[in-house]
Amino acid sequence: MKPTEGGGALGLFDEARVVGVVLKKELVLYLRYPVWVLFDALMPLLWVLSLVIYGRALVGSPYSENLARLANTGDYVSFTIVGMIVSSFAYSTLWGMSYALRGEQWSGTLESTFLAPCSRFSILLGKAFSSMLTTSLWVFLQISLVSLVFGLNVKFLNLPFAMLFFLVALPSFIGIGFSLAGVVLDFKEHSAFVNFLSSLLGLLLPISYPLSVLPPVLRYFSYLLPPTYAIEGMRSLLIMDSGLNEVMGLAVPLIFFDVFWLSAGIMIFAREERRVLKKGTLGYY
Amino acid sequence: MVFHVMLEYSVVAKRLRKVYRKEEGGFPFRRKSSETIVALDDVDLSVKKGELFGLLGPNGAGKTTLVKILSTIIIPDAGTALVNGHDVLKEPGKVRASIGVVSSGERSLYWRLTARENLEYFARLYKVPDGVARRRISELLSLMGLEDRADELVEKYSGGMRQKLAIARAILHDPEVLLLDEPTLGLDPSFSRSIRVFIREELNRKQGKTILLTTHYMDEADQMCDRVAFINKGRIVAVDSPEKLKAMIGMNEVLKIVVSNLDEKVLTMVRGLPFIEDCGVANAEQDGRTMVRLYMKNVDANIQEVVGVFSKAGCRIFSLSIEKPTLEDVFVKLTGEVLDG
Ligand SMILES: Nc1ncnc2c1ncn2[C@@H]1O[C@H](COP(=O)(O)OP(=O)(O)OP(=O)(O)O)[C@@H](O)[C@H]1O
Ligand SMILES: [Mg+2]
Numbered sequence: 001m002k003p004t005e006g007g008g009a010l011g012l013f014d015e016a017r018v019v020g021v022v023l024k025k026e027l028v029l030y031l032r033y034p035v036w037v038l039f040d041a042l043m044p045l046l047w048v049l050s051l052v053i054y055g056r057a058l059v060g061s062p063y064s065e066n067l068a069r070l071a072n073t074g075d076y077v078s079f080t081i082v083g084m085i086v087s088s089f090a091y092s093t094l095w096g097m098s099y100a101l102r103g104e105q106w107s108g109t110l111e112s113t114f115l116a117p118c119s120r121f122s123i124l125l126g127k128a129f130s131s132m133l134t135t136s137l138w139v140f141l142q143i144s145l146v147s148l149v150f151g152l153n154v155k156f157l158n159l160p161f162a163m164l165f166f167l168v169a170l171p172s173f174i175g176i177g178f179s180l181a182g183v184v185l186d187f188k189e190h191s192a193f194v195n196f197l198s199s200l201l202g203l204l205l206p207i208s209y210p211l212s213v214l215p216p217v218l219r220y221f222s223y224l225l226p227p228t229y230a231i232e233g234m235r236s237l238l239i240m241d242s243g244l245n246e247v248m249g250l251a252v253p254l255i256f257f258d259v260f261w262l263s264a265g266i267m268i269f270a271r272e273e274r275r276v277l278k279k280g281t282l283g284y285y
Numbered sequence: 286m287v288f289h290v291m292l293e294y295s296v297v298a299k300r301l302r303k304v305y306r307k308e309e310g311g312f313p314f315r316r317k318s319s320e321t322i323v324a325l326d327d328v329d330l331s332v333k334k335g336e337l338f339g340l341l342g343p344n345g346a347g348k349t350t351l352v353k354i355l356s357t358i359i360i361p362d363a364g365t366a367l368v369n370g371h372d373v374l375k376e377p378g379k380v381r382a383s384i385g386v387v388s389s390g391e392r393s394l395y396w397r398l399t400a401r402e403n404l405e406y407f408a409r410l411y412k413v414p415d416g417v418a419r420r421r422i423s424e425l426l427s428l429m430g431l432e433d434r435a436d437e438l439v440e441k442y443s444g445g446m447r448q449k450l451a452i453a454r455a456i457l458h459d460p461e462v463l464l465l466d467e468p469t470l471g472l473d474p475s476f477s478r479s480i481r482v483f484i485r486e487e488l489n490r491k492q493g494k495t496i497l498l499t500t501h502y503m504d505e506a507d508q509m510c511d512r513v514a515f516i517n518k519g520r521i522v523a524v525d526s527p528e529k530l531k532a533m534i535g536m537n538e539v540l541k542i543v544v545s546n547l548d549e550k551v552l553t554m555v556r557g558l559p560f561i562e563d564c565g566v567a568n569a570e571q572d573g574r575t576m577v578r579l580y581m582k583n584v585d586a587n588i589q590e591v592v593g594v595f596s597k598a599g600c601r602i603f604s605l606s607i608e609k610p611t612l613e614d615v616f617v618k619l620t621g622e623v624l625d626g
Contacts, residue, residue: 014412021409025398032397108392111358112454116410117382123410277360280305280324280353 018118022126023133026100030134041138048084048142051208052077052150062150071210072240077150082235083207085139089132089166090227091201093173095194096131097124098184105188111283120273121266124181128174155241162237165247169230169254175261176226182265182272188284206231226257295462295495296332296355300364301325303350303519324350326519327364332497337489339510340499341612343622347519348499349389352466355497356386369461382411385455389467389499393451396440400431400450403439404457411458418457425453428487445476452480456488463488465498469505477505485509503612513612517620527612534610534618536562540579540588541608544600547575551598555579558594560587565617574603578614 031037055076056062068074101124104110113123146152184190204214204222211222211232222228233250236242276282303325306317324347332338340348353359355366357377365372371379387393394403401422408418426432429449439447448468455463468484469477485508488494500506506513507527514524523530547569556564560581567576581587584607595602616622 017409018412021406025395025402025406028402029395029397107395109395111388112386112393112407113410114358115356115381115384115386116407117378118410118412274360277358278362280303280350280359282358 015119015122018122019126019129022123023130026127026130027133030130040134041141044084044088044138045142045145048081048146051080051084052146055080055208067210070212072236075153075239076208077146078153078239079235080208081143081146081152082154082238083205083231085143086166086231086234087201087205087207087227088135088139090169090173090230091198092131092135093128093170093177094227095177095180095190095197097127097177098181098190099194100127100131101181102184102188102190105185105283105285108283108285114282120269121178124178124269125174128177154238158237158241161244162234164244165233165237165251166230168251168258169226169233171258172226172254172261173230175258175263175265178265179261179268182269185269185282186272186276186279188281201225201227204228206235223253226254226261229254229257293333294331294367295334295336296330296338296366296368296497298328298330298351298355298364298366301328301330301351301354301361301366302363303347303354303359303361323519325354325361328516328519328521330514330521330524332495334495335489335493336511337485337496337498337509339506339513340497340516341501341503341506341513341616342499342516343501345518346501346516348501348516349466351516352386352388352464352497352499355380356384356464357381382458383460383462385458385460385463387448387451387455387463387465387468389470394439394447394454397438399436399438400426400442400453401435403450404454407454408457413458421457421459425457429453445472445480448472448476448480449483452483456492456494461495463494463496463498465496467499467501469500469502481505481509503616507612515612515616515619517616517622522619523615530612530615531610534580534614536580536582537609538581538584539608539610539614540581540584540591541576541604541606542579542591542595543574543576543603543605544595545573545575545603546598546600547577551595551600552577554594554598555591558587558590561591563618565614578617580610580614580618 055064059076062077063074064076065074067076067079071079073079101110104113114120143152143154147154180193184193187193204218204225205227206222211219211228214222229250233247233254236247237244303323305322305324307320307322309316309318328347328351330351340351342348350359354361355368355373357373357380360374365374367373368380369383371383373380395406398406404422404425405418408422413421423432426435429452431446431449431453434442434446439450442450452468465484469480472480484496484498489496498509510527512524512526513530515522515530523533547566552564552566555561555577560583561579562582563580565578565580569575579591588605592602592605
């Protein structure tokens with residue numbers, strides 16, 4: 001009957017179950033707010049549609065000579081869609097955790113959650129995975145719709161490799177997510193923060209244009225961002241039909257970012273948690 | 286020695302100190318101001334195993350801060366505490382596993398989940414094995430009289446039901462120590478009573494749990510607790526059983542008088558009466574009435590004279606009663622301040 005505490009394989013198993021139950025709870029709560037579900041479903045779709053239509057207005061056809069010169073494809077619809085999908089996944093891990101944490105501060109449940117004898121990181125991971133799961137649902141919807149309307153040239157045979165590639169990038173996203181969650185825990189501010197970050201990333205990440213069109217100064221910053229590599233890698237796998245060996249060059253920096261951001265994320269979160277425990281403001285809204 | 290302490294005491298606070306620094310400005314221009322609040326000023330406290338211990342003090346006394354330090358969600362500036370033999374600073378995980386916490390207010394549950402979903406969720410976080418959790422959850426739901434509404438969203442619950450559910454959540458993993466921060470705050474009297482009885486009879490007497498509860502209701506502490514600590518401005522001013530504390534007043538009767546037009550001059554006159562030991566004055570009500578409690582020997586013989594002083598000074602007397610000393614009287618005597626302000 002006594003709760004187990006830390007240590008050993010059993011401890012790890014219990015923590016995995018914590019991740020699972022947090023994931024489940026987040027999904028149940030999510031589905032109980034139908035308005036959010038509707039917004040979440042529609043928003044990325046509107047976003048991607050406006051980009052695609054804008055492209056058509058500029059180019060006048062579904063094929064862009066200029067894009068073909070810059071990237072290995074002239075099909076800007078597929079180009080943009082894949083960029084959007086990968087960045088949606090990246091965003092869902094990047095701020096899914098801090099968003100959910102902020103939500104618990106708001107609803108008053110953060111203290112009771114943190115009173116439990118389980119790792120904070122299990123709780124955060126549960127939140128990240130639930131937000132990834134809901135994202136997948138909407139992404140699937142987007143792909144289906146867009147490919148119906150515009151036609152999509154995706155090499156579906158490469159999908160498993162693309163997913164594998166995403167898994168290589170995932171730890172770095174999670175690490176950044178931990179850091180953001182830590183910062184938000186203390187600063188009690190989420191939306192302004194994330195609105196700014198997502199606009200910044202919208203500029204720096206190669207979502208709807210290749211990096212080569214960015215001014216060189218900005219491009220350096222792009223190369224510091226793990227999602228850049230994820231988008232480029234998955235895009236070459238999915239629409240340029242590259243093999244795994246061709247994207248290895250993009251995976252190597254990602255592995256470096258994984259190690260760096262995971263350790264930084266754990267350290268930053270732990271430090272920020274200690275800070276709020278000292279200030280006594282853990283559950284404050 | 287350490288072993289001995291562990292056996293006898295479930296909670297030991299050692300010279301706990303917590304100073305809050307106010308912050309100014311908004312993100313990202315926040316800075317610490319020089320203004321500080323000493324929430325806990327070298328607090329020593331021990332709660333015996335199996336004891337129901339009350340921490341009684343006015344708003345802002347530091348009760349919540351102390352409970353949060355004991356439950357590892359505030360880190361003290363100095364000192365430490367042992368809960369169930371584990372140091373809150375060195376082994377927070379072990380402390381968390383062995384305590385159940387009910388915090389004041391009722392927002393510690395997910396309102397958009399049902400009662401059962403809430404309990405199932407927290408059972409996992411507390412790593413209670415599934416089979417045990419299932420049995421325990423249905424036990425607790427029926428113990429709390431919530432089984433009929435177990436599958437309803439918590440947002441549909443009344444405040445009292447939520448509080449019961451919060452208690453059920455706190456004891457889900459069968460912890461040895463319970464920390465209850467104002468468990469009856471904001472509940473209507475009949476609900477408060479049933480919660481008190483539950484805490485005392487079921488949790489403390491029957492299940493043998495060690496309980497530290499905070500309150501600013503003196504009769505709550507008086508009725509329920511084996512021992513009470515008075516806390517005021519971050520300091521513990523007295524610790525003893527309610528009976529012994531009340532005996533400190535030194536007399537067994539108190540004259541309670543409600544008057545209007547009270548001022549310092551009248552009070553000085555009343556205090557000057559030879560048979561008056563001390564007096565406590567509550568904050569004035571909105572209609573100008575003030576409650577004064579006079580601690581005096583031989584109330585019967587002197588009541589006439591007291592009334593005389595008040596009426597001569599132009600105070601109108603609304604009510605007069607002779608009462609037994611309460612914990613509030615002791616608090617007033619020790620600190621010169623009123624509890625319920
Ligand atoms: N995080 C914080 N930052 C700054 N000041 C704080 C913080 N938490 C509490 N305080 C202050 O510390 C003092 C003690 O607060 P605490 O909440 O411990 O008192 P309390 O006895 O629980 O009061 P109440 O009966 O109102 O719940 C109060 O003056 C309060 O304003
Ligand atoms: Mg309090």
